[in-house]
Amino acid sequence: MQKYNKLLLFILLALPIVFVNQASAIPAFSYEHNTECTACHTIYPELNEYGEAFLKNGYVWTKKLRAPKETTPVKPVVQKPEVKGVGDQALPEQLKADSLSAEEDDDLVYAPKQRKNEPLWISGLPEKLPLSLSATLNMAYNKDAADKDKLDFSTRALSLLSGGVFRDKVSFWVKYNLYTQGAFDPAVSNTPLNTTAGSGPNAAPDIEEVAFMYRKVFETPVNIKVGRFRPKLSLWKKSNKTSVSDFATNTYQVGSSKFTLDAPEDAIEANAVIGNRLFVAAGIVDRNGQEQKERYGHISYKVGGTDLLGKEPEVDLDNEHFTDYLAITLAAYGYFGKNSGDSSFERNKFFRFGGDLDVLYMNFRCRLSGVVGKDDNPDFGSKLKTDSYVLAAQAEYMLALNLLGLVRYEYQDIGYSGVIVHRIIPAVTYAPIENTKITMEYQYQRSDNEISTVATDQKLLLGLRFTF
């Protein structure tokens, strides 16, 4: 009976969130571009096709801007005014008006929004301070919790986010964790942040990401990114999701090594959209205290759908064809690294190769992800060579503009542990308002060794995330 009471409490706590009906949503990009969250997200923070294009192009809408159409007759630039000796109060306005109505050069790039405030535009300053806050609260119900604490409320995080672009040339992204508590471990707790940062109150009040990207170097498609950021490997950053938990392919670790595919690193990366549908990235990572740099690369290609510059596909509006709604993206990537433990000079040399497939058809989306890896000394001592094979497959369906259901299967075989883990994760995500996301997620996990099942684990997660 008591367990039902706790479950009831869990649901009751969720109800006020579900029925909330008013909020003010002004995250940095929405505020800057005066648009709604769903311009770039399915349900925040998962990106849709336009969000992906916006991200890949350094937060710039990529088509070339033109002058607005002229509806007034073209006039010559002003005639020399009569000098009155005491100044002419009306002259500045007249000069502005006449010069604006003069014929534009066809090649002139005109950015109306940027010229609202010319001094700010010249200085490269955004008109609005691009800051927003993101808060995450997670609750977990685990009837088999080792410490008997079945209902866990103790995980939360508050992050400061900033992003934007200076005069379409330098884009930036900052994520600063103001406060985090708890660490994500399916067997212990449920905060999907800072998986490598330890636990306890305010475990990681640090800069998670701060990166600058110089766009279109020498007018080529190449962008140069530098700073602390997540190297471009998988198609999806781990935050690009609606579920509470992350894809295992992005976050799995081997032995004592803290490397994950989605860990922020100090890096420099060159990336480019080539031919509208091909994206390539390559970079080097600098890890403290080691003589060699780490290297990585990514290549992906999109077939159908909106291209990587945000341009719509050609569609014959008189004849329907299933390819009108189909978009397929394929990716491959690799990472070669070497790291060491916190208090050890022993090195672990490792690599990861992975592939992703993203299929979008109307309201349906399927994501497949697979990684193989090898570590030659993952516990920084025994030099036990370890292979790893991790797969994740997720099907999701948008039931309504603010309601999404998904189911994910994960397979994790890390030789070091001698255990193969299977996870089945169904989840429902609801956004009562666009800046607020509520996810109910169930996790079933089974661990097998070579002979039999050694453990099963079930957990119910309730995740709340909002941003403003």
Next chain:
Amino acid sequence: MRLLLFLMMVCLSATDADAKLKVLGKGERMRFDSAGFPANMKPGYDVMNTKCKACHSLERVVLAITSGIAPVTGQPFDKMATKSYGIKMLRKPNSNMSRDDIKTIIGFMNFLLDESVKP
């Protein structure tokens, strides 16, 4: 008599040609005055008022048509753009817009673009 009929026809056609765009309201209540629209544009106006307004106000449509610049992206808003936005809405999950809706609304926005440049 023939002259009178001819002048009447000229007057009637002049009424159509003078159907310049009038904008009513401000901010999120901004909209086009449909009083001067020809009858064959009525379905387009109705689709815009129901389907487009389900997700956003008509302010951005009015700004795009009258300025020639899409207010969110800063991109040119011309007849190529109207088709592109139509395809975008057709492919958008849960936009609730059929192919016929899309064709109707593209035709209507192109009509508005033509009207907006009339002197």
